[in-house]
Amino acid sequence: MKKTQTAIIGAGPAGLAAAIEVAKAGGKVTLIDENGRPGGQLFKQIHKFFGSREHRAGTRGFNIGQQLLKETEDLGVEVLLDSPVYGLFPDNIISYLHQGKEQGLQAEKIIIATGATENPLAFPGITLPGVMGAGAAQTMINVNRVLPGKKILMIGSGNVGLIVSYQLMQAGAEVVALIEGAPQIGGYGVHAAKIRRAGVPIYVSHTVKKVIGSNEVEGAEIVALDNKWQMIPGTEQVLDVDTVCIAVGLTPLTELAWMMGCEFTFVPTLGGHVPKHNRDMQTTLSDVYIAGDISGVEEASTAMEEGRLAGIACSESLGLYSPEKAAELKRDVWNRMDTLRTGSFGEKRRDAKESLIKQSIGGLA
């Protein structure tokens, strides 16, 4: 069986950053991804990132992706593409498919950076062609350059719903409305302001009652919600749309960690069940680390920092860094990550992460 020192599953922002850190420390890294191209969701992100200017804020996401790819190439990271991992087994054996064949890889350490998946929302008409995840619409416009429709209803006002609405307009579609079940907009006001300036109405305390159409989306009926989230009769309105995009949150993609036997905990703020982990991103299995959305749904900038952290800690456990050197590197990453988790938007995630780490430590070897 093929062997490697550190295997990283998922070549998104967290996996790439982790690979770079392990390779920089002198480790041998194999990065595995199911897609034909590394980068995860980064290449769909055509907007300028927020954050600290020292860490590429103001740079468009796909350009950050290019920089990460170049670093992994320069450092000689082995990348296996078109290789979905379908199982993790005892003795750190990774099973994956490549060109229709089952393959095995054994690693000393594994970093799982599989990301998250979009949450569904149930309503009559959801199976009609033209109803899709906002992430799918974003892939169509920004990766495949195909417009999913001309008249869009966006459901959900988190940053994903706001940003994808903006990008659909940049791609030439009209966003007829954005609706949000909660009484407040979930994402950043500046993202909301951009789509408002383009004439998009935002209806808070509204949901979709049904999507209308026989063979495809021909319209959508929306309705106002009261403060107990119940539909208010008589407030229905029908919107002339041909596409409905759903952006109602993400759930960590944790199957491989479950299969491996990592201990889990349930943290709604972080998207649901997440593997317990310590400040080194190490799970309850000492050879298994996690990074990015699998450890709690956040943003690409925090995913990259968590990837770095996992990579440094993993290198330390392989003896590639002295404990002193590793401590210094990890401190820098934590300082940057704490910065990203400040303010009213980040505080909840920081508190959830801290309490998760605290309760996990008892369960760790």
Next chain:
Amino acid sequence: MNKGVRYTGMPSLEELQNSPGTPSLERIEKGSVAFIECVQDIPCNPCEKACPFGAITVGNPITNLPSLDEEKCTGCGVCIAKCPGLAIFRIHKNYTDDTALVEFPYEYYPLPQKGEEVPCGDRAGEFVTMGKVSSVKNPKAYDGTSVITVEIPKEFYKDVRTICRKGMK
């Protein structure tokens, strides 16, 4: 009534008045100046370094609202394309006796041409007035964010923040 950016997606008059990124009425009378319409404590600070005159401060923590030193601000507008939130504008209220200039970021195609008469919209994208495009900047350093200036009747300088997108009502 606008209850605020969290409810409507548009900063309210009160939010803007209380923001340290909004220049005083006195300063607005004196000449071109930046309006930073960033009213939430998000972790972001590229604007701070974007200003060549040190007129914008975020400091620590990074979630502080950007604060405009209106005496240092020359109204050059180089911060506009550097804000990832597209939340900075430049206003020159007394451009002529009757007209003001409003400069804003714009990331849609097609771009308008200099000299073109365009419908200008407010923070809800609603038509306010016709205006004349006086400049369209799109250098490489702006990384895809165009910066457009429109000349409009002076009384609308507080409202106009964009051009209405083509094909929109």
